[in-house]
Amino acid sequence: MLRRLSTLLCAGVLVAGCGSARGEVVAGVPLVAAGRLTTCTNLPYPPFEYEKDRRVVGFDIDMTGLVAKRLGVRQRVVDFPFEVLKTGTVLNAERCDIVAAALAVTGDRERYVDFSAPYFRAVLCVVVRRGTRVDSLADVRHRRLRVGVQSGTTGADHTLAAGIDPRSYATVDGQLDALRSGQVEVLVQDCPAVSTWLQDPRHATAFTTALTVDAEQDYAFAVRQGEHPGLRRLVDEVIATARRDGTYERLYRKWIGVPPVRAASPEAG
Structure with a gap:
């Protein structure tokens, strides 16, 4: 329990x-x-x-x-x-x-x-609202889009390494809530968690994976x-x-x- x-x-x-x-x-x-x-x-x-x-x-x-x-x-x-x-x-x-x-x-x-x-081997996904196009984390930084990450994760590390100052959230739920509410425009998270979230039709109709980050990681x-x-x-x-x-x-x-x-x-x- x-x-x-x-x-x-x-x-x-x-x-x-x-x-x-x-x-x-x-x-x-x-x-x-x-x-x-x-x-x-x-x-x-x-x-x-x-x-x-x-x-x-x-x-x-x-x-x-x-x-x-x-x-x-x-x-x-x-x-x-x-x-x-x-x-x-x-x-x-x-x-x-x-x-x-x-x-x-x-x-x-x-x-x-x-x-x-x-x-398990995972890669990072960059999620945006449908209709928003981003080509790379460098593009996100150049356009000064607001980025949400889960604190302490490799997604946060890669975002910081790209020169982006993200907003950090303690849990993936907090991170997703920030994207839904418009507090952030971009979300960086491991792809398996993103895929599970996007299985919900309410999320899939509003958000999409814009790109994956070339950073394979082993769990x-x-x-x-x-x-x-x-x-x-x-x-x-x-x-x-x-x-x-x-x-x-x-x-x-x-x-x-x-x-x-x-x-x-x-x-x-």
Whole structure:
């Protein structure tokens, strides 16, 4: 069951062991809470993680669910701001065992967490209102269009690198609301999230993807740096097995659509 951030903080700060259940070691893997794999994420970010019928579901959640199944424990998902996920703060504070949040691998993030093998490759989409034409981020900068990004993401990084000072939003929902309301004219976000949003006819009739940014990025799961080699190895094994036995392709089709050949192949990633 999802527990909100406010229930997971002690005195307003993350503290190791604060209010958590006693952990245990399962198959050589230390867990922060007995009998469960605790997964930290950032909601909502469909199709990877979001709430439906009072449950957290999505591609990431099903993939980490395979890890929990391999360990013979249940999965518990908790929601945190993206900033404390990408820096490993929640892992170091022993609030979770693994981060599953469509987290792109970057050199900077590798300073704070250990990444699993990649499990998904994404590109960035630039979204505008229909009738608006943009040719590149340089064009957006030249025309001084208002740009919205999700704070702390690679989309924000690429926008800043293009010389654009964007408006930042804590969640993808806030970012999309800004585009709908006209606070921003351009949105930069990972294409899978954009595609899911544009599946809604109300959005598809008003907005469109103007271009993709040539910046492929791999998503991976994150564990505490240096301390959980057993868990990282297990996650890598689960990803590899899922690719080989067809589970990965089945989940990809369930949540995202038809996978590209490289995404479904055992050698992908």
